[in-house]
Amino acid sequence: MDNRVKRDNKNSFGQSYFNWELVEKKNSFITISTVNHILGQCRNIGKPISELEVLDVGCGAGQFTFEIAKKVGSVVGVEPFKEAYLKAISKKRKLKFGKNITFQNIPIEKYDTEQKFDLVLCLTTLEHMPDANTSFNKIYELLKEGGKIYLTVPNKLWPYEYHYRLPFLSWLPIKYANLYVRLTRRGASFEDSAYAMSYLGIKKFFDNFPCRYEFIVPDPREKFLGLGSTDFFYNQMKNMGIWFLKKFSFFWFFSKAFIIVITKKRLSADIKHSKFIINCAKSTEAKIKYLHIKREA
Secondary structure: OOOEEEOOOOOOOOOEEEOHHHHHHHHHHHHHHHHHHHHHOOOOOOOOHHHOEEEEEOOOOOHHHHHHHOOOOEEEEEOOOHHHHHHHHHHHHHOOOOOOEEEEOOOHHHOOOOOOEEEEEEEOOHHHOOOHHHHHHHHHHHEEEEEEEEEEEEEOOOOEEOOOOEEOHHHOOHHHHHHHHHHOOOOOOOHHHOOOEOHHHHHHHHOOOOEEEEEOOOOOOOOOHHHHOOOHHHHHHHHHHHHHHHHOHHHHHHOOEEEEEEEEOOOOHHHHHHHHHHHHHHHHHHHHHHHHHHHHO
16 A cells, blocks of 8 residues: 555545645655745735735645645635545644634535635645536635635646546546446546546636636746656656747647636726615615514514
């Protein structure tokens, strides 16, 4: 058995989950590099990084939650998978820092709060969302105007599916993908990870939201790329792929994965004024109804 944990019961994902404590000990530089890249992309939010309110959607055992909490004002980690949530809580108790961190064991769609966030992390979570439209409607509701979402997601058309480590798995209709997973004894179903999108699929999806989005071409020296692999052949392919992405946008179709920064559009003064008038009208109407009912009583 390697450093993965198999999960096959109905209350958890069937895919291979990493033992994050082991990963963090060996590859903490990957987490640090990722967080530095996230914050580097979010410097124009309009407030100091040290004051940012951050939401980590699908935070797992808190690998990135704990790291980014060292540099921002506060972080809320939302994780529906009970075991991962409990690991995050256990780790928080052991750490000397973390007072600015809160964990919630709940799907993002059911997270109810008055708080609004400057930055939302969605790190390899989109492919686990069976109803991404509902999920992102909620995320947009929780995001401040001008706030940003930092999203990473595998390309559905990449020929190697990295959750189950099977070639062409994500290309198959779900019925045959499930059969493929069972025949290769990788799990009971592919459905927990079957919702990745292609380049065009992502563009079409976010075109439906009031936002601006940008596909980010990372610096090939970033340590988080390839989980810090030092393999010569891999690094040559990585450098060549990044060069092509910079020169020809067509090659996004063949990218292994995507880093996307999404910015929620600010409402214009006219729209804000219209919403204010509507809310005032609703409030006035409610008061009239109340007085009418009271008078009748």
